[in-house]
Amino acid sequence: MRTTLTKNFAAAVPFIAFALACGCTAASPTSSIEYDPEPSSTTPESAPIVNGSKATSHSEAVLIDMYEGGQLSSYCSGSVIAPRVVLTAGHCVHGISQWKIKAPFANGQTAQSSKGLVYDWNTDSETVDPNLHDLGLIILDTPITLSQYPTLATKAVSNGTKGIAIGRINNGSLSTTALYMSQAISLSSGQSIGYPYDYQGSDIIQSGDSGGPVELTGSAPYTIVAVNSGGGGGAVFARVDLLSSWIQSTIQANGGPGSSGGGTGGAGGSAGSGGSGGSAPPSTTCTGGTQETEANDSYTAADKLTKLACGGLASTSDEDWFTWTASSKGISYDLVLSSSSDFELQMWKKVNGSFYAVTNTTPTEFTYTTSGAATYYLVVFSPTGKTGSYTLNLVK
Structure with missing residues (x-):
């Protein structure tokens, strides 16, 4: 299904064309309390990486x-x-x-x-x-x-x-x-x-x-x-x-086939090979922090973030996932990504089995007070496919 920038479609068997999700255009929050969808009618997003x-x-x-x-x-x-x-x-x-x-x-x-x-x-x-x-x-x-x-x-x-x-x-x-x-x-x-x-x-x-x-x-x-x-x-x-x-x-009519192109489909075998774990990240010094561990390229393999983490994106499609938890409402936190490249953050909170997007304070920071107990998942990525090192600092 194609994503359009101007339409939202919904029908029995639709072309799903939802508006671009969070992270594509960051919006400034209007309150120091993080966006809290639990008591409202806001629809939760799909879980990160659908199986x-x-x-x-x-x-x-x-x-x-x-x-x-x-x-x-x-x-x-x-x-x-x-x-x-x-x-x-x-x-x-x-x-x-x-x-x-x-x-x-x-x-x-x-x-x-x-x-x-x-x-x-x-x-x-x-x-x-x-x-x-x-x-x-x-x-x-x-x-x-x-x-x-x-x-x-x-x-x-x-x-x-x-x-x-x-x-x-x-x-x-x-x-x-x-x-x-x-x-x-x-x-x-x-x-x-x-x-x-x-x-x-x-x-x-x-x-x-x-x-x-x-x-x-x-x-x-x-x-x-x-x-x-x-x-x-x-x-x-x-x-x-x-x-x-x-x-x-x-x-x-347009240049002909390449090697192996256009053959007959056969019976399926074992599941196709999937994304491999990320390559070793660029080396970086992590004084007082924890080095990311590969493969953390999906939310199901996210590294636990306690305070300071260091890592790197080693290829144009690499991304690193982290997770942390808040035990209750009223916990102030500041999550900051630092890099010499264009790396950005996206983050979701998981409450009662559903995922909700948290609006960025800036493309590289989340500064809020929690609205309730939750588990958070966040991803470090480059929107242009750049590589390099970064640090991620969570202060609660």
Whole structure:
């Protein structure tokens, strides 16, 4: 589902297009008491990383930024299937005039495009049209080179086949530096729910995941069987085998396939390899503090933060997670990130099993008095993919 900057969509099987989540545009709080959603009607965010991990082994996965009239309008995900062809969702192509592509796990290669193609997707509807194929192709101005390209399914998979979905959502909000893969899910025909051109599966895709590949479990070269299309009480994934001839002819007309591109999809094996733990961080002196321990690249592997922590981001897609707790209401705290780069913080509080975003005081600081007992999760990241060292200091 694509994330737009101007709309919020909601329907039975919608393109989830929530407004950008916290951290993209920091807002100043109006009170010294932290934002407290528990007694209000505010909806909690998704848990950070929905049973997924960084898709570092998937060099084909790409971030897609979409432009209309020269202005950034929305975001999607996709995959490089040939040196000059990117596969994505039809609703990530229709009505868009320009795209900027980044392959974070292929040495950060980038490309631009002003040419996109759809097979029959011609609607601006806010829901998945079951009578159309939600597939699109973006033709790159310059190639993105991979050591091997994914294969594409040319026949349907059997009900119960295991697959993984890849997209750019991290901790319920948009990532501008990395993509993430789900745990293995079961795919089955969408015919029974009225979506004959799709597979159906668990509702694991979120805003901004649209167009990301759904791949059979196994090892590279991966086989793409569908792309993320829509979700809400379940998810639908647009099948690629139904448009195999159209996709292959488009590839041939635009520079041809790369190595391993365009083959037949086979049966799934074991779960695809996920994001590996971060590389060793850049060395830094941590006098009086604790050095971060890898791999702390997800909230489920967060380091405990007691006071001072030191660490480093070692790659363009690296991020470090920490956690701390407040035992009661009325605890004043000041959490400050220091670095020589553009590193920023995002933080969530977990209360009664739900996650709530805490508004930044600045992009590198949270200064509040707690509104109740809670466990906090925070992430250090670079919005531009820079590397370097940092210190994180929590004073209570």
